[in-house]
Amino acid sequence: MQISRRQFGALAAAALAFRGQSAAAAEAGVFVAGQDLPANLDPAQVLDVQATQYALNAYDNLYRYEGNPAKMQPWLATDHTVSADGLTWEFKLREGVKFHDGSELTAEDVVYSFQRLLAIGRAPAGPLQPILKPDSVSAPARYTVRFTLAQPFGPFFAMIPMVAIVNPRAIKPNEENGDWGAKWLASNEAGSGAYRLLPAGYVPLERADLEKYDDHFMGWSDNPHPIKRIEWRPAKVTSTRVLALLNGTLDMTDSFLPVDQVERIDKSSNAHVAKNVTMRLLVIRMNNTKSPFDNLNARKAFAHSFNYSGFIDEIVKGNAVRDPVPIPNTIWGFPKDVSGYEFDLKKAKGYFDKAMGEGAPMKRPIQMHVQQPLEQTVQAGQLFQSDLATVGIDLKLVNDTFANLTSISSKAETTPDMWIHWVSAYYLDPDNWIGQMYDSKYHGTWKASCWYSNPKVDELLRKARFTTDQEDRGPLYEQAARLVVADSPDIWIYNMVEVCGVSNRVQGFRHCPVGSGGEMRWMHLSA
Amino acid sequence: MLGFVLRRALSAIPSLFGLLVVTFLLIRIVPADPAAALAGDNATPQQIAAIRHQYGFDRPVGEQLIIYIGQVFRFNFGESQYSHRPVGLDIRQRLPATLELTFGSLLFATLVGIPLGVVAGVYHNRWPDFVVRLFSITGVAIAAFWFAIMLQLLFSMQLDWLPLRGRTGTGIILPSEVTGSLLLDSLIAGRLDVFADALRHLVLPVATLSLGALASIARFTRAGVLETMQKDFVLYERAVGYPRWRLIWIYVLRNSIIAAVSQIGLLFGALIAGAVVVESIFDWPGIGNYTVQAILTADYKVMLAVTLLIGVIYTIVNILTDLTHGLLDPRLWEQL
Numbered sequence: 112m113q114i115s116r117r118q119f120g121a122l123a124a125a126a127l128a129f130r131g132q133s134a135a136a137a138e139a140g141v142f143v144a145g146q147d148l149p150a151n152l153d154p155a156q157v158l159d160v161q162a163t164q165y166a167l168n169a170y171d172n173l174y175r176y177e178g179n180p181a182k183m184q185p186w187l188a189t190d191h192t193v194s195a196d197g198l199t200w201e202f203k204l205r206e207g208v209k210f211h212d213g214s215e216l217t218a219e220d221v222v223y224s225f226q227r228l229l230a231i232g233r234a235p236a237g238p239l240q241p242i243l244k245p246d247s248v249s250a251p252a253r254y255t256v257r258f259t260l261a262q263p264f265g266p267f268f269a270m271i272p273m274v275a276i277v278n279p280r281a282i283k284p285n286e287e288n289g290d291w292g293a294k295w296l297a298s299n300e301a302g303s304g305a306y307r308l309l310p311a312g313y314v315p316l317e318r319a320d321l322e323k324y325d326d327h328f329m330g331w332s333d334n335p336h337p338i339k340r341i342e343w344r345p346a347k348v349t350s351t352r353v354l355a356l357l358n359g360t361l362d363m364t365d366s367f368l369p370v371d372q373v374e375r376i377d378k379s380s381n382a383h384v385a386k387n388v389t390m391r392l393l394v395i396r397m398n399n400t401k402s403p404f405d406n407l408n409a410r411k412a413f414a415h416s417f418n419y420s421g422f423i424d425e426i427v428k429g430n431a432v433r434d435p436v437p438i439p440n441t442i443w444g445f446p447k448d449v450s451g452y453e454f455d456l457k458k459a460k461g462y463f464d465k466a467m468g469e470g471a472p473m474k475r476p477i478q479m480h481v482q483q484p485l486e487q488t489v490q491a492g493q494l495f496q497s498d499l500a501t502v503g504i505d506l507k508l509v510n511d512t513f514a515n516l517t518s519i520s521s522k523a524e525t526t527p528d529m530w531i532h533w534v535s536a537y538y539l540d541p542d543n544w545i546g547q548m549y550d551s552k553y554h555g556t557w558k559a560s561c562w563y564s565n566p567k568v569d570e571l572l573r574k575a576r577f578t579t580d581q582e583d584r585g586p587l588y589e590q591a592a593r594l595v596v597a598d599s600p601d602i603w604i605y606n607m608v609e610v611c612g613v614s615n616r617v618q619g620f621r622h623c624p625v626g627s628g629g630e631m632r633w634m635h636l637s638a
Numbered sequence: 639m640l641g642f643v644l645r646r647a648l649s650a651i652p653s654l655f656g657l658l659v660v661t662f663l664l665i666r667i668v669p670a671d672p673a674a675a676l677a678g679d680n681a682t683p684q685q686i687a688a689i690r691h692q693y694g695f696d697r698p699v700g701e702q703l704i705i706y707i708g709q710v711f712r713f714n715f716g717e718s719q720y721s722h723r724p725v726g727l728d729i730r731q732r733l734p735a736t737l738e739l740t741f742g743s744l745l746f747a748t749l750v751g752i753p754l755g756v757v758a759g760v761y762h763n764r765w766p767d768f769v770v771r772l773f774s775i776t777g778v779a780i781a782a783f784w785f786a787i788m789l790q791l792l793f794s795m796q797l798d799w800l801p802l803r804g805r806t807g808t809g810i811i812l813p814s815e816v817t818g819s820l821l822l823d824s825l826i827a828g829r830l831d832v833f834a835d836a837l838r839h840l841v842l843p844v845a846t847l848s849l850g851a852l853a854s855i856a857r858f859t860r861a862g863v864l865e866t867m868q869k870d871f872v873l874y875e876r877a878v879g880y881p882r883w884r885l886i887w888i889y890v891l892r893n894s895i896i897a898a899v900s901q902i903g904l905l906f907g908a909l910i911a912g913a914v915v916v917e918s919i920f921d922w923p924g925i926g927n928y929t930v931q932a933i934l935t936a937d938y939k940v941m942l943a944v945t946l947l948i949g950v951i952y953t954i955v956n957i958l959t960d961l962t963h964g965l966l967d968p969r970l971w972e973q974l
Contacts, residue, residue: 138809150720150935157720232688234681297722314731315721316931317923342808347918347927350787351803358795360802514675514936521674521686555683557674 154275164629170275170302197263218250364612403471431605444588520560734818736924755859777853862894903959
């Protein structure tokens with residue numbers, strides 16, 4: 112390589128231009144997203160908030176949750192019918208919907224998408240597997256999809272938005288050893304969504320570039336100046352994420368901002384905090400198989416020792432609403448008459464003494480695992496530690512990661528004494544929370560990591576799951592919730608108010624509990 | 639010299655093998671079930687069991703270790719559990735960014751640290767010495783993450799001179815990859831706009847990562863210079879009127895720098911390790927960031943591969959350090 116004298120001069124000039132050029136120039140039409148990317152891009156393999164956000168932009172679904180409170184909207188489907196016995200569901204599709212490769216989306220593609228999801232058998236398929244077999248999805252007509260369920264299943268319709276429709280013509284040529292294209296789709300995209308992935312701009316967990324899909328079936332008349340390109344550039348450290356938002360090089364953060372950063376953003380002139388009540392519960396788990404948590408009085412002593420209002424009012428500064436049961440207070444099935452456990456150290460001491468009298472080892476050191484880098488879990492742990500000390504309980508905090516915690520909670524003996532996590536909204540049905548947290552059939556999953564077992568609760572939750580009428584299901588969940596709360600297997604703290612940092616140039620931000628407002632087709636950028 | 643390099647390379651193989659075995663056992667012996675983490679939210683116990691079987695997590699740890707060692711000997715580091723991409727490919731994609739950052743930091747630390755050390759040694763117990771000593775103590779004591787945030791606040795937020803994070807700005811179309819170093823590749827492609835942009839992005843991470851190394855090199859150089867200045871040949875050359883700058887910057891420096899060179903070799907390993915923090919704060923897309931993600935997602939094949947890679951880099955740097963010693967002081971060849 113040779114550098115000419117002219118090039119050298121230009122180089123020197125460019126280097127000297129450090130001071131003259133703003134380091135924080137936001138580009139018109141380019142939205143820089145600071146949220147984390149999903150572990151991989153295949154919507155059949157990964158299910159978490161990040162994967163949902165990505166899929167909302169790159170893929171379409173038969174129905175989709177929109178708004179807050181969330182409502183089911185017809186999306187690729189125009190409508191649906193369900194048989195009287197609740198077993199046969201038919202969805203009519205829009206005609207003329209185009210995948211990103213230009214091919215038309217038909218019922219056969221929907222069948223392939225569901226069959227692929229079930230065959231890959233990862234988390235997104237979990238709730239559907241008991242009632243849906245590959246041959247129970249069919250395409251009786253070009254634009255009609257039929258599901259024949261093994262038995263009536265209450266949450267079925269609520270789960271429909273979890274399934275992204277993929278393009279078999281893009282995937283099949285890339286299949287390896289019957290993997291349904293899992294390896295290929297982990298780093299590529301085969302959707303019809305409002306934005307399409309630019310494969311050259313994707314580096315796992317580091318960056319992803321998406322461009323507007325002009326031929327998206329909804330058209331763009333509702334948004335004359337949409338975002339042209341999304342540059343996903345996750346910021347790993349909270350301080351950097353917030354500084355980038357404040358200096359205009361990032362347009363949106365995640366929704367787990369610490370309170371001090373919320374205040375900092377609120378004071379700035381470049382950005383604001385979008386606050387939205389959602390359906391994300393914060394729960395402290397107790398391993399009910401380990402002493403002293405196998406003792407009801409011991410569990411109640413812990414439940415009365417958490418300073419709920421202090422945590423919500425002082426530490427998260429009101430960005431949460433007390434929720435005393437394992438069902439969000441914004442969904443049907445929530446038992447309004449249950450007040451749960453209140454912070455009362457006198458009562459806690461009473462239960463502590465009772466548990467001691469029953470031989471529970473209340474003085475043994477208890478380990479509570481908190482999540483790094485989620486600061487709020489640490490703050491909750493520290494607050495709890497200090498109040499438990501006054502009762503006489505020695506709580507030790509252990510730093511851990513979510514991946515490791517989900518991993519070690521697959522067996523009762525390796526599940527920690529206590530740990531803390533959120534339960535997010537994936538399908539808006541009480542089954543997403545109480546159903547998967549307290550039905551003993553889910554033992555071995557992190558959602559059921561308190562290892563609670565009550566045959567009566569199992570019966571109620573299963574009955575609710577296999578009943579189709581919401582009028583009948585609601586009371587079953589309410590009854591199950593009352594029983595669970597009476598058994599006090601966990602400590603339910605709050606339903607979150609999501610706090611998401613958003614640049615002031617972003618207009619049209621729409622929040623939905625599913626996806627945390629990460630659907631970008633509604634947004635535009637002001638100059 | 640070739641014999642020396644071969645001897646050292648062969649003697650490193652048992653160490654690297656030990657590193658591989660110990661790391662594998664440490665990661666796999668903890669009571670964790672990566673299948674549960676991999677299955678994700680809403681997974682059923684049956685799904686977790688199926689994944690456990692699919693990835694061989696249900697086999698005895700010894701058997702898993704033998705299979706893994708067999709793969710490594712074929713230069714196959716397996717696939718990331720999450721991205722499904724070969725770990726080797728992910729590392730190849732990220733290593734150049736880390737090397738660019740690390741070499742940049744080492745170069746900066748050396749170019750600034752050695753002259754500072756010389757000045758401090760020459761002006762022993764006078765104000766330049768005090769300033770350098772204060773700087774080097776502070777440099778070693780300051781936590782990298784704190785210093786990084788201070789630099790971001792000053793140069794990115796207040797002055798708006800330098801970018802806050804990342805390796806390039808938005809909307810930059812990257813030149814085709816030749817070396818993996820963005821600075822070199824942009825020069826090769828004649829893309830001076832990209833070169834300037836990449837350089838601007840490199841400044842704050844390099845300043846952060848090099849601070850401790852710079853202070854350390856300055857201290858070692860100062861100590862070496864102080865010792866050399868007491869030698870008879872210095873006294874003699876000063877007595878005969880040898881030019882002072884030539885005496886110090888060539889002869890004194892050459893005889894003082896052995897310890898500093900050893901330190902530079904050791905620092906390279908420390909810089910690679912320190913890159914984990916710096917890359918996270920500045921969103922630098924290198925191995926450090928990749929490792930943090932792997933730890934947070936329990937992607938154990940990535941953790942194993944990165945550990946082995948750092949071991950190999952450390953070994954190579956140690957061999958190079960010994961060779962440099964030999965070049966600086968040919969008498970040392972006999973001991974190597």
